Every structure is written in structure tokens, then in C-alpha cells.
Amino acid sequence: MENQPTTPSPTELRTEEFVVNIGPQHPATHGVLRIEATLDGETVKDILPHLGYIHRGIEKMTESMPYKQSIYLTSRMDYLSAHINNHACSLAIENALGIEVSARAKAIRIIMDELQRLTSHELWWGSCAMDIGAVTPFFLGFRDRERILEIFEANTGNRLTMNYIIPGGVMRDVLPSFVTDVKELLKKIKGYRHEYDQLITGNFIFQHRTQGVGYLSKEQAISLACSGPVARASGVSCDVRKHYPYDGYEKLDFNEVIDYGCDNWARYLVHMEEMNQSIHIIEQLLDNFPTGEYRTKIKGIIKLPEGEYYQRVETARGELGVYIVADGSNKPYRMKFRTPSFSNLGAVKPTTVGLKIADLMANMSTIDLVVPDIDR
Amino acid sequence: MKSLFNYIKEVVYAFVSLAKGLLLTLRYFVTIRKVNITEEYPNNRTTTISVKERFYGEVVLPHDENNEHKCTACTLCQIACPNNSIQIISKQIETEDGKKKRVLDKWVYHLDSCTFCYQCIDACPQDAIEMKNSFELSVYDRTKLIYQLNRPGSKLKEKPTVKEQQS
Amino acid sequence: MISMIEFTDITAWIHSLLLSVMTPTWTYIVELALSGVTALVVLLVCVIIMVYMERKVAGFMQLRWGPNRVGPYGIFQVIADVIKLLLKESFSPNRADKVMFNIAPALALCVSLMALAPISWAPGLTMWDTNIGILFITAISSMGVIGILMAGWSSNNKYSLIGAMRSGAQIVSYELSAGLSIVTAVALAGTLSTNGIIQSQADGWWILKGQIPAIIAFLIYVIASTAECNRAPFDLAEAESELTAGYHTEYAGMQFGIFYLNEYINMAIVSIIASTLFLGGWMPFHLPFDYPVVHVFNHIMDFIPTWMWFFGKMFLIIFFMMWFRWTFPRLRIDQLLKLEWKYLLPISIVNLLFAAVIIVLHWHL
Structure with a gap:
């Protein structure tokens, strides 16, 4: 179709592009994101995401809150990796204060982070399959996620927004049965892994829905500042745990999962393999779980010395950066979060334009957007 | 072919x-x-339901058998709370030996705005408050979610003196 | 054989009863109305069972119990749902084409009910025992798309429109391979009448007697009819993750309920047709061999009443369709059409040729 509308001749069939608003209330957006899609029949011609439907002003709120309190807000950004968000914020504050946390706290933090990554990827697996049309995997994903959430509930008291990792260590010591519990859990999860492959990975329809769909080249991924599994599936080595290791990731043996397929299938495989790597990381830490203090005592009111601090961590979706401008008081002058979903959202348009509307949902689900993380 | x-x-x-x-x-x-992975919730509330010991359900102010609590009305929890769920109302009383003393009048807990972040309990120097793993907290009216945690007539538990501790 | 009341006895008794009180013309009219109402009631009972079954199957396959709150094992859940739908307001959007919007569900329902006429329910129990029964069903079943297209067009909603257009493309394409696999069974049976096809399976069902072509035709028919019913994995017309609810996005209350009912009636009809063509309809399971043991076996099978065979086969095929729905991801629209035009259609044409060779050479049992 021409861009300029021409007067059609009587014999010519007149066609028109039309705009469909996908969202803010739509089952595929997993939240309140509005995507204005220009369609030519079934083919997507253009995409314009509109944000701001769940903007809560977290960055502004932090300016009026003491540092300790602003940490609990970060779990509301990417609610599927709440531990990792708390971890990022705590690390930034610890770096500013020059505190070194104990070995036990580090181990607990990393185990919690990786368990969180597992929960996030399991939920992602189910919702990805559901966006592509299969409903049963959603329940399987939730079944395995539930086991991990039980561990969180038993040790941190909350299931979704924990506020467990705080400056100086962790809020409470883990239960005495923590190591055995997690070992049992990992055994269970490993036993379920083949069901994932049986139901979805090996499924002919799923493979055809994802293979060769949603191409995001390495150059595009870099220029759009993608991170996490999206960028790694396009062959970009960007794992913060490898490049800027924190809290003892440098001592652990794990692979950065990189795939060069650049399509939805590659993103799927990266997510699946990352789950295996997370299990591997946790197993290493459990084998010699350190004893000692779980928390370094710090002052009740934290005052950061004047300056600028930046800390990045790898959440389940990619690189989360916390940038703090401190003015010496107990509240930050400015706190900025570089959230992975916001950058990854940019990848929706280049992957989808020219494909069918069903592929838009597949792309959005493999890019793994969490809408509160986009808006903050 | x-x-x-x-x-x-x-x-x-x-x-x-x-x-x-x-x-x-x-x-x-x-x-x-x-x-099967589901729990038939209202049926199993007395049998198989498992709520973890540490589950953050609501903040409670434990009282002992003499109707005494440990809160000194220092308002540290109120300061630590990120969303103003805690309101400590204290009053001045005169003790027997004529000293003026600030004691707890009302420990008001707004469950409707509490996010169960544990910071109040973390901040409490007296270990006066703790989290309870109750979870069936829903009511029909929002105003009913504002609790007064200290019981009527309760008073501060006197700290045991050094002599008593030794014995 | 034990003596039992045949359905034909009941119909004959009603016929003579009516003749004794009114003229033959009135008798005919009353009988028409009676048979229609009876078929509708039977079908509605089937639909209620099917909706309950779907939810239970879905639940069990998804590691949960399904409905279990309303009544013992949740058996009254469907009734509660129907009451809810009846009490809800039937709402039409502001700029919708009101007349078409309100007609569409009724039309879709009428079309699918019309396909009931030539179905053989039991020995001698057919509403319209015509010699072109299967042809009539094939002609009617492709008209079901009109109601969907009307609903999609008149809703003044882009999701509905896309869903309806998808449904149109889908039903028109899948009609072909469904038709060709019906032709395979018809060629094996040598008749278009539903009763005739069932009678031809008296010594064994076509899926056993017809060798490989019948099995392939059966599989293709099940796939194509799943697509014709807009069931997952071919539920592109209402693809919930893309189009929220597709062509019935704007419908509420009982108008939505009718579309819902329509989906299940369609499922019932295609599974009745599949069982008629390949699994012998109400015909008991017989083996086509001439041994004394087989004769005894065939005779034992006769003791199971025909209505049990009929509904058993119907619900077996419905179970298959539900099983597919709760296992597979959805296809994309181009993959859907590719599956039809590049796989199912060539395979069914080759299969028909193969069947023709078998029929000519009398290789079938």
C-alpha cells in the first residue's frame, strides 16, 4: 500500500490501514501498557507504546524518604525480581558507606537473588506459553514458582515484595533448615524440567511460532540499550554478574548464556538455560554455606556522604542501575533507576514491524516486559 | 523425491x-x-493449611498475663514506617514519686496502609512489637482496619532491676 | 436378545396417539414440533454436560480440580453460570449496527441447529431421513461463518472485525479437507444417507474396515472440524491473548451465552458426524471376521444399548477436542492456512485416491 492515500479507481479494491489500541486493559500486555499498533489487515505496520498508566513516581518518592525506607519501594518496580532490586539499592548504599557485608549475608543474598531469578523465569515461561495460546504451562510454571515462594515466605516473611535485603546484610537470619529446604526444592525443580521440554520446548507448533520470528540483530540490541536475556539472545555479552561482579559472583562458576539466534526461539532458550545456571549457582553456595553474622550493624539513620553513586546488578530482565546523588543528609537528593524493561521495550518495534499481530504478542512475551518496571 | x-x-x-x-x-x-496442586482453602483452614511461622500478617503488640506490654512510646517505629501506618499517641503522667513520665496512650495501627516491610519491628529497641502470621484480615469497611494495639488498662512492663536479674 | 423398548416403538405409539385425536396434517405439524423440541432438549442437556466436562478436563489437565464449589463436585456450576448470563444486560455498543448485532447470535445458533436434521440418533430415529443427509450437513456447516461475520462486522470493534475475518478465512479453507475426508467415508459406504452409512458399518466400523485411508481421513476430519468449530489450537477467531475475545468481544449476557452455546453445539454436531462416518454412529462395536468367537463377541456387544454407543462415541471425540485445546499453543493465521493448503488438503486428496483404489480393488474388509 502507498503511504499517500490515492483516489482508487472503480476497479481497484480500496484498502486502509487502521489503528488498534492494544491495552491498557488487554490480556497480552500483562499490565497497563498501551500499544498503539497500526495494522494493515493482520500485518503490523507500526507500533507506538504509550507509558504512564502505572507511573507511581517512585523516583520522586525516594527523595522524601530516608535511605532505608526507599529500599522497600524498589521491590515495587520489577515485582518479579524484588530481591534483586533491593539488592541493587542496598549495594549502592553500602558502597557509599564503605561497608563490607559478611560472607554469610553475601551467600544468602545470592541464593535469594538466584531463587528470585528462577521464580521470574518460571512465571515468564508460563505466561510466554499463554501468550502463544497454551494455557496449561501457566499452571506448571506456577506450580514450581509456588515451591520457591514458600521458601521466601518461610525465611523472609513475604512472598512477592520482601524488603529482605537491606544495607548491611539481610533483615533476618535464614531458618536453620534453609540449606536442606533449598536442596530439596532444587531436586524437585530439576525433576520437573523435562515436563517443560515435553510440553512446550519440543512442541512443533511452539517451535514454529517462535523460530525465525522477532529478529533483533546484535547492532539493534546494542543501540537500543537492551540488556538481559533479550540482548544475550542477540549475541551481546552483557551479564553484569560476569562483567561487574558483586557480592561474590566472581568466585562462582557459571556460564553467561549467549545465543546467536536473535529470534524469539533464541530468547526462549536463553531463559531456559539461565534457569539451569541459577540452579547451578545455588548448588555451589549451598555446598559450603558460610556461618557467622548475617548482618553488619550500621547506624539507625543512614547518612550518605555527599557525592554520586552508581550500582548495577543483573535482574531477571537485565541490567538494573541505581544512581544516587547524595547531599549528605539522610535522604537522597536524587535517586534514578535504570530499569531493564524500559530499555527492552524499545525492542518491541524493530522485532515486530512487518510481522503478524499474533507475533506482536509472542515478541512482547519473550522480551519479558514487566509494566511497573517500565513506568516506575 | x-x-x-x-x-x-x-x-x-x-x-x-x-x-x-x-x-x-x-x-x-x-x-x-x-x-493436584490446589488447596481448597475455606475447607482446609483448620486442617492442612500451612502458613509459615514468619509470615508477615499483621503487627501485634504482645501483652503478658499481667496486661503489660513493652512499648515505651519512643516513636522509633513511627519514624521507621515508610507509609505512616503507625501512630503513637503518648501522654504525660506523674509517677508516685512525683516525676513526670511519658507513657503510651494509644498504639494506633493502620493495617489498610501497611505494606509489611518489617522496618518498624527492626527499628524497635525494646522488641515490643512483632509480626503475627494471621492472614484472614479482610473486613467490609476500611475504617475497621484501624486498630489500637495496646489493650485498655495495659501498662508498661517494668524492667527487672539488676538485683532481680541476678536472682 | 432381551426384549427392550425400541425408540421406534415410542415414535410409532406417539404417532398413533396423535392420529386418534387430530387430522393427519395436524399430526404431521405436531410431530415436527415435537421432534424439534426433543432434539433441542437432548442437545442442551449434552451441552450442559459438555461445559461441565470441559471445565473438569481443563482443571484436571492443569493440576487443579475444576469447579467444585456449587453443588457436589461442582455439578451445578453450569446452571449457576446460565442464571448469571440470563440476568446480565444484553448490551450493544453505541455505534454498532443494532439490527445485525442482535440477529447475529440467533442466526449462528439456527445454522448450527439446522445441521441436526439428518442425524441418525438411534435405529430408525432420524428427523429427516433423506438420502443426501451428509451433503446437507456439509452444506449447512459452512454457513455457520455468516453469523460470526455478522457479529464481527456489526460490533463496530476492530478486535471483533479481525476475529471475524480470521474465522471466515479459516472456515472456508478447512471446509475443503473436512469435505474430502467425509467423501472418503462416503465412498467407502457407498451412500450419502446417514442411516445408510451406519447400516454399512454393521459388520465393523469404517475406521477398522477401511484400512489406512479411513484412519487418515478420521484424523484429518477431527483436525479440520476442530478448526471449523474455532476451537484451540485453531481458536484464532477469539484468540484471547491477541483479540481479547475476537468476534464476540462486544457481546454480553445471553447474547454472549448463545455464542458460547453455539460453540458447544457445533462441537457436538461435528463429533456426531465423525462418529457416524468412521465409528459407526449408534452401531455397536463389531468385528468383521467370520469366526465363532467373533460372532459371540459381536453378540455380546449388542447387549450394550445403542444410545450408550452413540453418546459414548460422541463424548470420546469431544474429549479429544478438549484434550487438544488444553495442550497445544495457538497457531498463527498464516500457519493455520499453510497447514490446510500445504498439508491437510494434499494429504486428503492423496488419501481419497488411495481410498478409491482400495474400494475398487475391494481391499477393504
């Missing part, structure tokens, strides 16, 4: 891959009694 062979191979592969998934769901269908 080769393309025809590939065509047949693809069809057979498709059937096999789909049959694998079908077998899994059939297994679930047949063995639902074993694999």
Missing part, C-alpha cells in the same frame, strides 16, 4: 512432538489425585 521425504518427515515429527505433549496432559488428567 528428497523434498517429498522431508515433507513426510516433517509431518511425522509434528505428530510425535504433539503426541508427547498430549501424553503429559493425559498423565495429569489420569493421576489428578496425585498431581
Whole structure:
């Protein structure tokens, strides 16, 4: 179709592009994101995401809150990796204060982070399959996620927004049965892994829905500042745990999962393999779980010395950066979060334009957007 | 000929891959009694329901058998609370020996705005408050979610003196 | 054989009863109305069972119990749902084409009910025992798309429109391979009448007697009819993750309920047709061999009443369709059409030729 509308001749069939608003209330957006899609029949011609439907002003709120309190807000950004968000914020504050946390706290933090990554990827697996049309995997994903959430509930008291990792260590010591519990859990999860492959990975329809769909080249991924599994599936080595290791990731043996397929299938495989790597990381830490203090005592009111601090961590979706401008008081002058979903959202348009509307949902689900993380 | 062979191979592969998934769901269908993951909640509230010991349900101010609590009305929890769920109302009283003393009048807890972040309990120097793992907290009216945690007539538990501690 | 009341006895008794009180013309009219109402009631009972079954199957396959709150094992859940739908307001959007919007569900329902006429329910129990029964069903079943297209067009909603257009493309394409696999069974039976096809399976069902072509035709028919019913994995017309609810996005209350009912009636009809063509309809399971043991076996099978065979086969095929729905991901629209035009259609044409060779050489049992 021409861009300029021409007067059609009587014999010519007149066609028109039309705009469909996908969202803010739509089952595929997993939240309140509005995507204005220009369609030519079934083919997507253009995409314009509109944000701001769940903007809560977290960055502004932090300016009026003491540092300790602003940490609990970060779990509301990417609610599927709440531990990792708390971890990022705590690390930034610890770096500013020059505190070194104990070995036990580090181990607990990393185990919690990786368990969180597992929960996030399991939920992602189910919702990805559901966006592509299969409903049963959603329940399987939730079944395995539930086991991990039980561990969180038993040790941190909350299931979704924990506020467990705080400056100086962790809020409470883990239960005495923590190591055995997690070992049992990992055994269970490993036993379920083949069901994932049986139901979805090996499924002919799923493979055809994802293979060769949603191409995001390495150059595009870099220029759009993608991170996490999206960028790694396009062959970009960007794992913060490898490049800027924190809290003892440098001592652990794990692979950065990189795939060069650049399509939805590659993103799927990266997510699946990352789950295996997370299990591997946790197993290493459990084998010699350190004893000692779980928390370094710090002052009740934290005052950061004047300056600028930046800390990045790898959440389940990619690189989360916390940038703090401190003015010496107990509240930050400015706190900025570089959230992975916001950058990854940019990848929706280049992957989808020219494909069918069903592929838009597949792309959005493999890019793994969490809408509160986009808006903050 | 080769393309025809590939065509047949693809069809057979498709059937096999789909049959694998079908077998899994059939297994679930047949063995639902074993694999079922749901909890029939209102029925199991007295039997199999498992709420973890540490689950953050609500903040409580424990009282002992003499109707005494440990809160000194220092308002540290109120300061630590990120969303003003805690309101400590204190009053001045005169003790027997004529000293003025600030004691707790009302420990008001707004459950409707509490996010169960544990910071109040973390901040409490007296270990006066703690989290309870109750979870059936819903009511029909929002105003009913504002609790006064200290019981009527309760008073501060006197700290044991050094002598008492030794004995 | 034990003596039992045949359905034909009941119909004959009603016929003579009516003749004794009114003229033959009135008798005919009353009988028409009676048979229609009876078929509708039977079908509605089937639909209620099917909706309950779907939810239970879905639940069991998804590691949960399904409905279990309303009544013992949740059996009254469907009734509660129907009451809810009846009490809800039937709402039409502001700029919708009101007349078409309100007609569409009724039309879709009428079309699918029309396909009931030539179905053989039991020995001698057919509403319209015509010699072109299967042809009539094939002609009617492709008209079901009109109601969907009307609903999609008149809703003044882009999701509905896309869903309806998808449904149109889908039903028109899948009609072909469904038709060709019906032709395979018809060629094996040598008749278009539903009763005739069932009678031809008296010594064994076509899926056993017809060798490989019948099995392939059966599989293709089940796939194509799943697509014709807009069931997952071919539920593109209402693809929930893309189009929220597709062509019935704007419908509420009982108008939505009718579309819902329509889906299940369609499922019932295609599974009745599949069982008629390949699994012998109400015909008991017989083996086509001439041994004394087989005769005894065939005779034992006769003791199971015909209505049990009929509904058993119907619900077996419905179970298959539900099983597919709760296992597979959805296809994309181009993959859906590719599956039809590049796989199912060529395979069914080759299969028909193969069947023709078998029929000519009398290789079938």
C-alpha cells in the first residue's frame, strides 16, 4: 500500500490501514501498557507504546524518604525480581558507606537473588506459553514458582515484595533448615524440567511460532540499550554478574548464556538455560554455606556522604542501575533507576514491524516486559 | 523425491512432538489425585493449611498475663514506617514519686496502609512489637482496619532491676 | 436378545396417539414440533454436560480440580453460570449496527441447529431421513461463518472485525479437507444417507474396515472440524491473548451465552458426524471376521444399548477436542492456512485416491 492515500479507481479494491489500541486493559500486555499498533489487515505496520498508566513516581518518592525506607519501594518496580532490586539499592548504599557485608549475608543474598531469578523465569515461561495460546504451562510454571515462594515466605516473611535485603546484610537470619529446604526444592525443580521440554520446548507448533520470528540483530540490541536475556539472545555479552561482579559472583562458576539466534526461539532458550545456571549457582553456595553474622550493624539513620553513586546488578530482565546523588543528609537528593524493561521495550518495534499481530504478542512475551518496571 | 521425504518427515515429527505433549496432559488428567496442586482453602483452614511461622500478617503488640506490654512510646517505629501506618499517641503522667513520665496512650495501627516491610519491628529497641502470621484480615469497611494495639488498662512492663536479674 | 423398548416403538405409539385425536396434517405439524423440541432438549442437556466436562478436563489437565464449589463436585456450576448470563444486560455498543448485532447470535445458533436434521440418533430415529443427509450437513456447516461475520462486522470493534475475518478465512479453507475426508467415508459406504452409512458399518466400523485411508481421513476430519468449530489450537477467531475475545468481544449476557452455546453445539454436531462416518454412529462395536468367537463377541456387544454407543462415541471425540485445546499453543493465521493448503488438503486428496483404489480393488474388509 502507498503511504499517500490515492483516489482508487472503480476497479481497484480500496484498502486502509487502521489503528488498534492494544491495552491498557488487554490480556497480552500483562499490565497497563498501551500499544498503539497500526495494522494493515493482520500485518503490523507500526507500533507506538504509550507509558504512564502505572507511573507511581517512585523516583520522586525516594527523595522524601530516608535511605532505608526507599529500599522497600524498589521491590515495587520489577515485582518479579524484588530481591534483586533491593539488592541493587542496598549495594549502592553500602558502597557509599564503605561497608563490607559478611560472607554469610553475601551467600544468602545470592541464593535469594538466584531463587528470585528462577521464580521470574518460571512465571515468564508460563505466561510466554499463554501468550502463544497454551494455557496449561501457566499452571506448571506456577506450580514450581509456588515451591520457591514458600521458601521466601518461610525465611523472609513475604512472598512477592520482601524488603529482605537491606544495607548491611539481610533483615533476618535464614531458618536453620534453609540449606536442606533449598536442596530439596532444587531436586524437585530439576525433576520437573523435562515436563517443560515435553510440553512446550519440543512442541512443533511452539517451535514454529517462535523460530525465525522477532529478529533483533546484535547492532539493534546494542543501540537500543537492551540488556538481559533479550540482548544475550542477540549475541551481546552483557551479564553484569560476569562483567561487574558483586557480592561474590566472581568466585562462582557459571556460564553467561549467549545465543546467536536473535529470534524469539533464541530468547526462549536463553531463559531456559539461565534457569539451569541459577540452579547451578545455588548448588555451589549451598555446598559450603558460610556461618557467622548475617548482618553488619550500621547506624539507625543512614547518612550518605555527599557525592554520586552508581550500582548495577543483573535482574531477571537485565541490567538494573541505581544512581544516587547524595547531599549528605539522610535522604537522597536524587535517586534514578535504570530499569531493564524500559530499555527492552524499545525492542518491541524493530522485532515486530512487518510481522503478524499474533507475533506482536509472542515478541512482547519473550522480551519479558514487566509494566511497573517500565513506568516506575 | 528428497523434498517429498522431508515433507513426510516433517509431518511425522509434528505428530510425535504433539503426541508427547498430549501424553503429559493425559498423565495429569489420569493421576489428578496425585498431581493436584490446589488447596481448597475455606475447607482446609483448620486442617492442612500451612502458613509459615514468619509470615508477615499483621503487627501485634504482645501483652503478658499481667496486661503489660513493652512499648515505651519512643516513636522509633513511627519514624521507621515508610507509609505512616503507625501512630503513637503518648501522654504525660506523674509517677508516685512525683516525676513526670511519658507513657503510651494509644498504639494506633493502620493495617489498610501497611505494606509489611518489617522496618518498624527492626527499628524497635525494646522488641515490643512483632509480626503475627494471621492472614484472614479482610473486613467490609476500611475504617475497621484501624486498630489500637495496646489493650485498655495495659501498662508498661517494668524492667527487672539488676538485683532481680541476678536472682 | 432381551426384549427392550425400541425408540421406534415410542415414535410409532406417539404417532398413533396423535392420529386418534387430530387430522393427519395436524399430526404431521405436531410431530415436527415435537421432534424439534426433543432434539433441542437432548442437545442442551449434552451441552450442559459438555461445559461441565470441559471445565473438569481443563482443571484436571492443569493440576487443579475444576469447579467444585456449587453443588457436589461442582455439578451445578453450569446452571449457576446460565442464571448469571440470563440476568446480565444484553448490551450493544453505541455505534454498532443494532439490527445485525442482535440477529447475529440467533442466526449462528439456527445454522448450527439446522445441521441436526439428518442425524441418525438411534435405529430408525432420524428427523429427516433423506438420502443426501451428509451433503446437507456439509452444506449447512459452512454457513455457520455468516453469523460470526455478522457479529464481527456489526460490533463496530476492530478486535471483533479481525476475529471475524480470521474465522471466515479459516472456515472456508478447512471446509475443503473436512469435505474430502467425509467423501472418503462416503465412498467407502457407498451412500450419502446417514442411516445408510451406519447400516454399512454393521459388520465393523469404517475406521477398522477401511484400512489406512479411513484412519487418515478420521484424523484429518477431527483436525479440520476442530478448526471449523474455532476451537484451540485453531481458536484464532477469539484468540484471547491477541483479540481479547475476537468476534464476540462486544457481546454480553445471553447474547454472549448463545455464542458460547453455539460453540458447544457445533462441537457436538461435528463429533456426531465423525462418529457416524468412521465409528459407526449408534452401531455397536463389531468385528468383521467370520469366526465363532467373533460372532459371540459381536453378540455380546449388542447387549450394550445403542444410545450408550452413540453418546459414548460422541463424548470420546469431544474429549479429544478438549484434550487438544488444553495442550497445544495457538497457531498463527498464516500457519493455520499453510497447514490446510500445504498439508491437510494434499494429504486428503492423496488419501481419497488411495481410498478409491482400495474400494475398487475391494481391499477393504
